[in-house]
Amino acid sequence: MNEKLRAFVKEKFINHKERYLHTCGVEEVAIELARIYDISLEKASIAALTHDILKYDPVLDQIKYLDEETISKFKDIPVMYHAYAAAAYIEKELNITDQEIIDAVKYHVWGRSHMTTLEKILYVADFAEPNRAFHEAKKIREIAKKDLDLALVLAMKSSIDYLIEKGIKPSIEQYEAFHYYEEVTRGKIK
Ligand SMILES: [Fe+2]
Numbered sequence: 262m263n264e265k266l267r268a269f270v271k272e273k274f275i276n277h278k279e280r281y282l283h284t285c286g287v288e289e290v291a292i293e294l295a296r297i298y299d300i301s302l303e304k305a306s307i308a309a310l311t312h313d314i315l316k317y318d319p320v321l322d323q324i325k326y327l328d329e330e331t332i333s334k335f336k337d338i339p340v341m342y343h344a345y346a347a348a349a350y351i352e353k354e355l356n357i358t359d360q361e362i363i364d365a366v367k368y369h370v371w372g373r374s375h376m377t378t379l380e381k382i383l384y385v386a387d388f389a390e391p392n393r394a395f396h397e398a399k400k401i402r403e404i405a406k407k408d409l410d411l412a413l414v415l416a417m418k419s420s421i422d423y424l425i426e427k428g429i430k431p432s433i434e435q436y437e438a439f440h441y442y443e444e445v446t447r448g449k450i451k
């Protein structure tokens with residue numbers, strides 16, 4: 262599936278082998294979950310392969326794909342640019358026009374409320390793919406096969422906790438998404 266795209270991504274990460282491995286891991290998990298939750302495997306594969314595509318492009322190149330509002334919104338958190346820029350890049354340069362794929366790529370870092378199944382799958386796969394070193398990855402991967410919303414909210418919580426631990430303030434959007442899915446999965450979070 263998507264061999265041409267995979268070759269393109271491999272070339273793009275020629276000097277970032279770990280990122281290529283991460284991308285392949287995300288694709289593997291995303292396809293597995295897409296099969297379970299009965300959505301397009303093709304779309305899961307494309308979203309996974311492209312979600313970090315601009316991660317190592319210079320910020321000045323990334324922001325070429327962004328409007329002024331997005332640039333200023335994330336000026337103190339430039340790591341966010343790679344997601345929003347990739348969403349615009351795949352549409353403009355790779356002719357990927359499927360809005361679900363574009364949104365999944367765009368919101369893969371923080372998530373949001375009312376996510377599509379593809380958005381949830383990419384978020385969880387990005388967090389929990391097998392090359393991730395942290396111990397929750399495997400647990401969340403297993404939970405995701407049975408309860409995608411629960412896996413999503415646990416991944417969101419873990420990301421928020423990680424930031425707090427590092428002395429970084431999580432964003433309002435992260436909290437909003439987390440609280441939304443906390444509500445969705447009420448009673449299931451331990
Ligand atoms: Fe990313």
Ligand SMILES: [Fe+2]
Binds near residue numbers: 312313387
């Ligand atoms: Fe990623």
